[in-house]
Amino acid sequence: MSTVKTLGSARRVRASHSLAPRRPFATTVLVVIGLLFALPLIAMVEFSLRTTTGHGLEHWTGLFDPANEFRYRPLFGGLVESLTLALIAIAIVILMLLPTTLLVRLRFPKLVRVLEFITVIPIAIPAIALVVGLAPVFGASIRIINSGTVVLGLIYGILVLPFAARALDASIRAVDVPTLVEAARSLGASWPRVFVRILLPVLRRGIVAASFISIAVVLGEYTIASLLNRQNLQVAIVSISRSDPYVAVIFSLLALAFVTVLLAVIGRIATPKRKVFDV
Amino acid sequence: MSDPTPTAQRSGVSVHFRAVTKEYGAQRALNGLDLEIKPGEFVALLGPSGCGKTTALRSLAGLESVTSGELLIDGEDVTRVPVNRRDLGMVFQSYSLFPNLNVIENVEFGLRTRKVPAAERTARAQEMLERVGLGDFAERYAHQLSGGQQQRVALARALVTRPRVLLLDEPLSALDAKVRTQLRDEIRRIQLDLGITTVFVTHDQEEALAVADRIAVMNAGKIDQIGTPEELYRRPETGFVANFIGQSTLLTALVHEGRIALLGREIDLTEPLPEGALARVRVRPENLALESFEHGEGEPGRVVTSSFLGSLRRTTVHLDSGLSIVVQHSAEDTPEVDQQVRVRLLQDVVTAHVD
Numbered sequence: 131m132s133t134v135k136t137l138g139s140a141r142r143v144r145a146s147h148s149l150a151p152r153r154p155f156a157t158t159v160l161v162v163i164g165l166l167f168a169l170p171l172i173a174m175v176e177f178s179l180r181t182t183t184g185h186g187l188e189h190w191t192g193l194f195d196p197a198n199e200f201r202y203r204p205l206f207g208g209l210v211e212s213l214t215l216a217l218i219a220i221a222i223v224i225l226m227l228l229p230t231t232l233l234v235r236l237r238f239p240k241l242v243r244v245l246e247f248i249t250v251i252p253i254a255i256p257a258i259a260l261v262v263g264l265a266p267v268f269g270a271s272i273r274i275i276n277s278g279t280v281v282l283g284l285i286y287g288i289l290v291l292p293f294a295a296r297a298l299d300a301s302i303r304a305v306d307v308p309t310l311v312e313a314a315r316s317l318g319a320s321w322p323r324v325f326v327r328i329l330l331p332v333l334r335r336g337i338v339a340a341s342f343i344s345i346a347v348v349l350g351e352y353t354i355a356s357l358l359n360r361q362n363l364q365v366a367i368v369s370i371s372r373s374d375p376y377v378a379v380i381f382s383l384l385a386l387a388f389v390t391v392l393l394a395v396i397g398r399i400a401t402p403k404r405k406v407f408d409v
Numbered sequence: 410m411s412d413p414t415p416t417a418q419r420s421g422v423s424v425h426f427r428a429v430t431k432e433y434g435a436q437r438a439l440n441g442l443d444l445e446i447k448p449g450e451f452v453a454l455l456g457p458s459g460c461g462k463t464t465a466l467r468s469l470a471g472l473e474s475v476t477s478g479e480l481l482i483d484g485e486d487v488t489r490v491p492v493n494r495r496d497l498g499m500v501f502q503s504y505s506l507f508p509n510l511n512v513i514e515n516v517e518f519g520l521r522t523r524k525v526p527a528a529e530r531t532a533r534a535q536e537m538l539e540r541v542g543l544g545d546f547a548e549r550y551a552h553q554l555s556g557g558q559q560q561r562v563a564l565a566r567a568l569v570t571r572p573r574v575l576l577l578d579e580p581l582s583a584l585d586a587k588v589r590t591q592l593r594d595e596i597r598r599i600q601l602d603l604g605i606t607t608v609f610v611t612h613d614q615e616e617a618l619a620v621a622d623r624i625a626v627m628n629a630g631k632i633d634q635i636g637t638p639e640e641l642y643r644r645p646e647t648g649f650v651a652n653f654i655g656q657s658t659l660l661t662a663l664v665h666e667g668r669i670a671l672l673g674r675e676i677d678l679t680e681p682l683p684e685g686a687l688a689r690v691r692v693r694p695e696n697l698a699l700e701s702f703e704h705g706e707g708e709p710g711r712v713v714t715s716s717f718l719g720s721l722r723r724t725t726v727h728l729d730s731g732l733s734i735v736v737q738h739s740a741e742d743t744p745e746v747d748q749q750v751r752v753r754l755l756q757d758v759v760t761a762h763v764d
Contacts, residue, residue, distance in 0.1 A: 306503050306505065309501050309505045312492075312505075313501060313507070314507070314518070315471075315493050316495075316498070316567075316576075317493075317498075317518050317567075317570065318493045318494075318523055319518070320493060327518075331509035332508060
């Protein structure tokens with residue numbers, strides 16, 4: 131028993147000298163920050179449940195009432211627009227950013243820093259400055275492409291670069307891509323075969339993570355779409371909040387829940403399930 | 410780009426490096442490298458880091474383009490042939506197994522690119538796995554294997570396509586000592602079985618001496634000396650080779666009437682040197698004997714350190730003449746630090762040179 135006591139006190143002594151904050155302090159910080167995040171959400175839920183007589187699911191069930199279809203049409207239209215924009219942004223990530231990142235890593239490693247700098251630019255420039263610069267391009271591009279959605283999608287492709295690039299880069303760094311490519315090439319594989327059979331499966335986690343982050347960014351984007359007079363989900367939510375604030379809050383909550391689920395899925399995918407046999 | 414056609418099982422082919430130069434900007438990694446490898450031969454490229462051995466191997470594989478010179482495999486100029494059409498098998502230092510494929514799929518990969526029918530593909534892959542002792546591991550993934558097993562799979566994957574030449578880029582470096590020795594011997598056994606021409610890059614002289622038919626010692630982008638392990642060990646032609654292969658001590662002595670005085674003895678020279686020249690002689694630890702100070706012969710000195718190496722012992726002695734020398738002797742003799750001893754040369758004839 132005395133041994134146990136000694137070990138326990140030793141552990142306490144170590145803990146007291148540790149650089150980590152004490153448990154009550156850490157708990158307090160966590161509770162405060164948790165409340166900071168939770169209170170607005172709780173308030174939103176409470177607000178969405180308010181009725182003339184108290185609380186109920188009236189506004190939630192109203193979403194599915196055919197009588198309200200005309201009122202809520204802009205919201206569903208905005209949702210479809212946002213999802214389309216997200217798909218275009220993902221296509222840009224997979225078809226342009228992924229090959230570029232691989233090319234830089236494999237063939238031009240000296241350009242890694244340059245690529246990192248370029249991909250971080252969209253996050254460093256304020257949205258309003260981005261819009262001022264992009265507005266003339268947007269106008270000219272619409273005349274050529276004849277689709278505002280596609281052009282805004284291209285802009286969103288730029289907007290998601292900082293997030294998607296990091297997700298892809300992390301997955302490329304996690305495996306020895308140059309050696310895998312060299313091994314496949316030395317076994318007689320052509321470049322398309324190397325890309326399809328080796329690189330895409332090996333980098334699957336990074337590609338999925340980059341895609342989900344792109345969806346999350348695009349679903350939450352308001353400023354650029356609003357300033358360019360496009361009706362995406364966030365613009366529609368703000369628009370409808372003037373006439374029906376309950377539905378606006380409900381859609382905001384649903385969008386938030388969707389993004390939270392996406393991030394949780396990314397977390398699961400990014401966690402390697404490795405069972406190592408030491409044989 | 411089409412995939413290469415299947416190749417038939419064959420014995421080794423010749424490999425020629427002809428005046429191969431590789432430059433990275435102002436830096437020259439290969440400096441007019443000339444090397445001829447006979448069919449079925451196992452040649453080790455040995456040298457310190459930065460000597461160009463890996464660049465030479467990667468150039469032969471097609472993973473690096475050469476600045477000038479020619480690379481010939483079986484008489485065919487492959488200098489400008491892309492890597493996937495050279496029909497070579499390569500094993501890398503890092504295990505390089507495809508993590509998304511299991512063991513058998515990894516081994517079948519090269520056969521798929523050659524469009525070998527499924528049944529034959531599986532049979533050949535399984536046979537090669539049996540050959541490397543991993544017949545029961547076909548369904549496992551890379552992360553479920555130890556380092557040695559992963560390298561065995563990489564070897565099977567490289568060999569299953571029956572390549573013209575097998576290239577080994579420090580395949581044992583990442584393994585622990587025991588597994589390294591086992592796999593080294595296995596590689597040699599399989600190479601002899603298949604008769605495949607093999608180029609093996611290593612910085613470990615013991616590995617090279619143990620498995621290679623010939624060793625090319627590389628220095629500053631070209632070959633300093635090439636020969637059998639025995640030739641390189643016993644008759645190094647340059648100071649660099651003598652210093653790099655095995656352990657030795659450099660001694661100097663004046664040439665007088667075709668002989669030199671070394672460690673208290675008059676020794677003959679294998680080849681004559683000019684009278685009065687200052688000859689430089691490299692003496693290996695096993696060519697020296699440690700003797701009692703009171704009753705023995707040779708030059709006196711004091712023990713500095715003594716290391717137990719299992720069946721033998723290596724002792725560093727600081728001679729009274731001011732030189733430190735390493736002596737290899739029986740593990741039964743256990744000299745103490747600072748003990749007075751004598752060092753005697755066991756050879757009657759030595760190879761010396763004059764700079």
